[in-house]
Amino acid sequence: MRRVVITGAGTINPLGASVPATLDAMQEGRCGIGPLEIRDVDRLSVRIAGQVGGYDETAHFDRQQLSLYDRFTQFALLSAAEAVAQSGIAFNGALAERAGVVLGTSGGGLNTQDDNYRAVYEEGKNRVHPFIVPRLMNNAAASHISMTYNLQGPSFTVASACASSNHAMGQAAQMIRTGLADVMLTGGSEAMLCFGGVKAWEGLRVMSKEACRPFCATRTGMVQGEGAGVFVFEERDRALARGAEILAEVAGFAMTSDAGDIVTPSRHGAVRAIAGALRDAGLAPERVGYINAHGTGTTANDRTECAAVRDVFGGHAERLVISSTKSMHGHLIGGTGAVELLACLMALRDGIVAPTIGYREPDPDCALDIVPNVAREARIDVALSNAFAFGGLNAVLALARA
Structure with missing residues (x-):
């Protein structure tokens, strides 16, 4: 099996419009959750979110592009641009077919869907823009990234609720490992902060009206956010041969299904x-120093996740550092x-663990x-990223210091 490394990273999220800005905010323990600013917010009972502040789509995309790009696609493209620039890769010639x-x-394109339901059912319009389907389809962001960078290899979208990104990154890593590709752009993007999106989550009665406080006895629920993160995954020998900066190694991945309840998590x-x-990854539990927890701020998730960590790590669980950055970005x-x-x-790189x-x-x-x-501050050699989704779909990535 070939080894997989990360050579580029990009993001836009409630904490910042780039990786450096986001990491600065995480180090400072800054909160990106605040008053929700969307149409008809007064009709919502939940009026806070992790929203990308000060975002002006016209500063990044022209009119023709915006006719095709839902907000989640825009976030994905901006994140991909930062990641590809850092990696220094040009997807030309034979590489295009191996990427x-x-x-x-x-x-997916929930803002587009929400806007057009309003147009048809509330405003009574009988026609919509001809590109509505290409805007709202879940694979739109992946497709536009593939077209932007001439990626002619395996390209698709994973939709597994809150585990979608981890499932996507795990699949990308496996493709490189097994020789189906040499380079993959991977990650995830979401923009559900529209009236219908928030109203739907309100119905679950798991949302907080004040803050996201994972693992805290006074927690009151989760807070929605929006944004994207995209990474360049690359076969290790190829990255070394071209002198690329390696951010970390994708050492292991696993996914399971609870096969139990549609919303209640299973330890x-x-x-x-x-x-x-x-x-x-071929790693003993004692090698792990940090876990980025799923940590939603709901009682069911927090307690189930902590119980699972104790089961896996035994006495070493007391020496692990664990945090949920959802407390900052939603x-x-x-x-x-x-x-x-x-x-x-x-x-792994800076020796700084983000707080809860x-x-x-x-x-x-x-x-x-x-x-x-x-x-x-802590020296971390191995870190895990947990994702546990509605539907009982679990995906965990193991990263190792480069």
Whole structure:
């Protein structure tokens, strides 16, 4: 099996419009969650979110492009541009056929869908723009990335709710490992902060009206966010031969299904995914120093995840550092694993572990070192990124210091 490394990273999310800005915010423990600014927000009971602030689509794309790009596609393209620039790769000649893109999203072009439901059902219009389907389809972002960079290899979209990004990145890594591709752009993007998107999540009664406080006894639920993260995954020998800067190695990946309940998480499914990623990487549990937790700020998720970590790591669980950056940027649903992978890169490369902010009182069922409120310096050689989705779909990535 060939080895896979990361040679480029890009993002736009509530904490920043680039990787450096995002990592600075994570180090500072800055909160990107605030008042939600969308149409008809007064009709919502939940009025906070992790929104990309000050975003002007016309500053990045022309009129013709905007007729094709939903907000989630825009975020993906901006993130891909930063990642490809950092990698220094030009997808020309034979490489074009050996390169592809796997992107995760849950809602796809939900803003486009929401706008056009309004046009047809509220305003009574009988015609919509001819490009509505190409805008709202889940594969739109992946397709536009492939066209922008001439990626002629495997290209598709993964939709597995909150695990979409991790599933996408895991599949991209496997394609390079097994020789189906040499370079893959991968990650995830989501833009569900429209009236219909927020109203749907309100119905689940898992949303907080004040803040996201994972692992805290006074938690009140999750907070939605939006944004994207895209990475360049590359076969290790190829990256070394061209003198590329290696950000980290994708050492292992595993995915499991609870095969249980559509919304209630299973400790056993999470255990199998975490243990499977370690087994795939050939790593003993004691090698892991940091876990970027799924950590949604709901009681069911937080307690289940902490129980799974104890099951896998035993006594070593007390020596792990664990944090949920959702406390800062919110839950980006299909894009969340990609943005959270940046915290793993920061821990491995810079020796700085992002905090779990908003922490007030300990929950006895989450009595692990969750790096409360303030970032911490620590040498980390191996980091895990957890994603546990509705539908019982679990995906865990293991990254190792380059």
